[in-house]
Amino acid sequence: MDYRNSMNYTGILLLDKPKGVSSNCVLQQIKRIFFAKKVGYSGSLDPLATGMLPVLFGKATKFSKYLTDSVKKYHVIAKLGESTVTGDLSGEVLETQSVCVNINDITEILKNFIGEIHQIPPMFSAIKHNGIPLYKYARIGITIPRHKRKLIIYQLKFIKFINCFLEFTVVCSKGTYIRSLVYDIGRKLHCGAHVIFLRRLRVGPYNSSQLITLSDLFFINKKYIQKENKLCIFNTLNTFLLPVSSVFLKYPKTKLLEKDAKDFQKNKCIFLILPxxxxxxxxxxxxxNIFLGIGRVNTSGLLKPECIFHN
Structure with a gap:
């Protein structure tokens, strides 16, 4: 039985991406599990990485940029003494150096990376040059010049250093490449380094306690699809979806009367009454109390629609 025409979900799923698969591969599996028409994700994770991958369904896809632009937190383990082509353990080793550092050396170096820094994106990334991802050039041995990007490291917390393995957590702005960060840390320590473990713990307002695994979703799907009960599939899977408004919990709430609500949904500006x-x-x-979307209010009280959520 084909359920595809009846599965119209709207919301955000916080998926615990497994290791060894690409974000796009995971997305295709989610489409099959949910029989969903429109699905996307915010903030790609490398195949090596695990953890939070926000998957957006239906109208929620319109708001993906707000999650992409949000602050992220990662748990990282790096191996000092080796630099690799990809910046992680999936690539061949380029250089091996002796590791002559101690914990004090490391903690002092890490302090230099807190705040506003500049970073060169790795060649093995999805950034496009002439419409082609950089990693495709890298795979055939072509190096494309990349410009430095400004980003912010809000927190870099040392956990431990044992047998050349450095463990830490990092809270950072959008556009941060952890592989590039680890490479730069290794360069400052004069020994090289690459990522061997990476897990995303937080995206914007969401934390790792809200994650759901692929295996859990497969189990639910298998349980009900054998009974050909499309309503149970929809209702059960729908319970895992967070409302779109949850992306913006840190922002104040504004309520509109019927006429103003209709005008807002028609992309019209509205003057708000104090306060x-x-x-x-x-x-x-x-x-x-239906969520209508996101707007921006100026000092004169003019509310301008920024992203409308049609109901």
């Missing part, structure tokens, strides 16, 4: 919050706000319909 009002300036900046980015969550917009709801006052009557039934």
């Amino acid at each position: 009002f919050n300036t900046g980015l706000v969550r917009v709801f319909k006052k009557l039934n």
Whole structure:
């Protein structure tokens, strides 16, 4: 039985991506499990990496940039003394150096990476040059010049250093490549380094306690598909989806009366009555508390729609 035409989900799934598969491969499996029409993800993870991969369904895909732009947290283990082609253990070793550092050396070096820094993206990345991802050039031995990017490391917390293995957590802005960060740390320590373990613990307002695994989803799907019970599949899987408004929990809430709510959904600007919050706000319909989208309020109280969530 084909359920595809009836599976219209809307929301955000916080998937615990398994190791050894690409983010896109995981996405295709999610499509099959959910029989979903429209699905995307925010913030790609390397095949080596595990952890939080926000998967967006239906109308939630319109809001993916807000998660992409949000702060992330990672748990990292790096091996000092070896540099690899890819910056992680999937690539061949380029150089081996002796490791003559101690914990004090490491903690002092890590302090230099906190705050605003500049980073050159790795060749093995999905950044495009002339419409082609850099990793495709890298695979055939072509190196493309890359410009430095400005980013912010909010926190870099040392955990331990044992037998050339350095473990730490990092809280960072969008656009941060952990492989490049580890490479730069290894260069500062004069011994080289590469990533052997990477797990994303947080994206924006979401934390790792909210994750669901692929195996759990496969189990639920198998349980009900054998009974050809499409309603149970939909209802059960739907319980794992978070509302789109949850992306913006840190922003103030603004409620609109019926006429203003309709105008907002028509992409019209609205003047708010005092008191009002300036900046980015969550917009709801006052009557039934339905989420309408995201708007930006200026100092004059003018609410301008930024991303509309049609109901």
